Amino acid sequence: LLEQVQATTGADLPAVVDWGFFGFLARPMWMALSWIHSYVGNWGWAIVIITLIIKIIFFPITQKSMVSMRQTQQRMGKLQPKIRYIKEKYRDKKDADSRRAMNQEMMDLYAKEGVNPMSSLSGCMPLLLQLPILYGMYNVLSIATPLRGAPWMMWVQDLSVADPLYVTPIVMGATMLLQQIMSMTKTEDPQQKSQQRMMLFMPIMFTWFFINLPSGLVLYWLPNNVLGIGQQYLINRTAAKQGLGPGAGSDKKAEKKEKKK
DSSP, X not given: OHHHHHHHHOOOGGGGSOOOTTHHHHHHHHHHHHHHHHHHOOHHHHHXXXXXXXXXXXXXXXXXXXXXXXXXXXXXXXXXXXXXXXXXXXXXXXXXXXXHHHHHHHHHHHHHXXXXXXXXXXXXXXXXXXXXXXXHHHHHHHHOGGGTTOOOBTTBOOTXXXXXXXXXXXXXXXXXXXXXXXXXXXOOOHHHHHHHHHHHHHHHHHHHHHTTSOHHHHHHHHHHHHHHXXXXXXXXXXXXXXXXXXXXXXXXXXXXXXXXO
16 A cells, blocks of 8 residues: 555655565565465465475575584594593593593594584574564564454454464474474583583473464464474485494493594
8 A cells, every 4th residue: 555655646655564674584484475375365374385385495504404413413423432442541641731632522523523613503504594484474464454453363353463372372382392402413522512501402492482472473383393294204214224224422432443543
């Protein structure tokens, strides 16, 4: 309507609609949602469909990131016997020089094997890339008046307000937790264990953030998690066929062999 008035008067009225900091994402998302809604007739299902489209667009990036994280975890697992041997060698030496020598020896080992222990955090990259889209969707739900009072199904009768029964955010957190557990490999490395604990805390944090946010925003993130679980299942299945299953990192024979050396 504002654009029609602008065409008549010349006043830049559409600019009064503030799409927020990520408006360059929010407005195209709104246009895409409106187009999908014109076919499906339900704003909730339109959000689910646009989630699927965004997931397909980001698939090459997420796939590469998830495979890279998996490979790094497996390489770190195979290095555990050597890492434990180095730590055992310096176990009774508490001085700063010995600590420095132990760390340097471990870093030399990583360099020799071509492993970057911090690259396992690349699994966070898909999440970081999608945060601007998530914020853009929040702006759409806050600004677009057709979404106010728009129902999805059953108890979710207003996509612009929080789920009155808190079912969708809890299910969203559970699916996110499942995806994180599926992406982990068995490890004895304290650094990897610490990273895994940090990743397990993230679903709890997201559930807390989403509990009072618009149900339409939860509806965007929930199918994204479900699709991510399917993608992680395929990665794990491929890894299992290649002999890189969850327990591949704990090789007792390799550890004994390293001790003999």
